[in-house]
Amino acid sequence: MASGSTVVGLDRGNNTTCTINLHGATVVSWRVNNQEQIFVSKEAVFDGKKAIRGGIPIVFPQFGLWNYGPQHGFARIMRWNVERPPERLPTGDVEAIFSLSDTDYTRSVWDFPFRLTYRLILREKELHFNLAVYNPSIDTMCPFHLLLHTYFKVPDVRRCQITGLFGCMFIDKTRDNNMYQETRDVVTVNEWTDRIYQCTPQEIMITNVVSGRKMKIQKYNLSDTVIWNPWEKSKEMADFGKDEYPNMICVESGQVSQPIILRPGTTFEASQVLQVM
Numbered sequence: 001m002a003s004g005s006t007v008v009g010l011d012r013g014n015n016t017t018c019t020i021n022l023h024g025a026t027v028v029s030w031r032v033n034n035q036e037q038i039f040v041s042k043e044a045v046f047d048g049k050k051a052i053r054g055g056i057p058i059v060f061p062q063f064g065l066w067n068y069g070p071q072h073g074f075a076r077i078m079r080w081n082v083e084r085p086p087e088r089l090p091t092g093d094v095e096a097i098f099s100l101s102d103t104d105y106t107r108s109v110w111d112f113p114f115r116l117t118y119r120l121i122l123r124e125k126e127l128h129f130n131l132a133v134y135n136p137s138i139d140t141m142c143p144f145h146l147l148l149h150t151y152f153k154v155p156d157v158r159r160c161q162i163t164g165l166f167g168c169m170f171i172d173k174t175r176d177n178n179m180y181q182e183t184r185d186v187v188t189v190n191e192w193t194d195r196i197y198q199c200t201p202q203e204i205m206i207t208n209v210v211s212g213r214k215m216k217i218q219k220y221n222l223s224d225t226v227i228w229n230p231w232e233k234s235k236e237m238a239d240f241g242k243d244e245y246p247n248m249i250c251v252e253s254g255q256v257s258q259p260i261i262l263r264p265g266t267t268f269e270a271s272q273v274l275q276v277m
């Protein structure tokens, strides 16, 4: 991988690959049997000035609006370091490690020292994400949200069924941020949808992703699940193709309803496994 390049590729063979843009350490492609699983808008901007529209951006230290800059924090708009270039493991899987630490910019915006480590493992039909947030301070608590803002590629979002959310409370950002309870076993998306489901199960399933397969999401230490599709509101976004919304669904694993308050000298770890079924 050339120094200064912005893209890192993992190739497990057998048409299984993953591509990461160092801008935001954004996974911009995950191909299983040469089938793309991840949505990236044709209008996405790669100038390093804003988050990539699509892929799997990392939201840290803030989910949503805040007073210190663009919503969803700075991690997804900063250039990450390659801590360990792609390496084949004895299992045949491929691993790469990326990192982001506090800088003059982040300290001017959000005055906490931190070190974020992001380990990706590409397995045969699975992509494993391991995130660690370390608080190097000796006397200061570090409050943050953390979320993987995953855009799944789908043939038709109206045919997707999301299971695992029955009974969960959710904030509905399309209805004045009021709180509701999910009464459906199967959640479907047929309109603008923007919901923060709280205390969701470890396992969420999405049907009718690429090739009519299912996507299993397993999350650890990430209590919430965000479901988003902008529907016709995508027309208001310059970096979102005008007819693209039927072909994506965001199902995002994160810790956003309650921030993590990380004690000095300690590390918070969370992970997610995506598996094509």
Ligand code: TA6
Pocket (backbone or CB within 6 Å): 051, 064, 071, 072, 149, 173, 194, 226, 227, 228, 250, 252
């Ligand atoms: O995760 C859902 C959400 O919070 C939506 O409210 C919408 O704002 C989306 O994120 C995309 O946000 P962005 O800042 O990338 O346009």
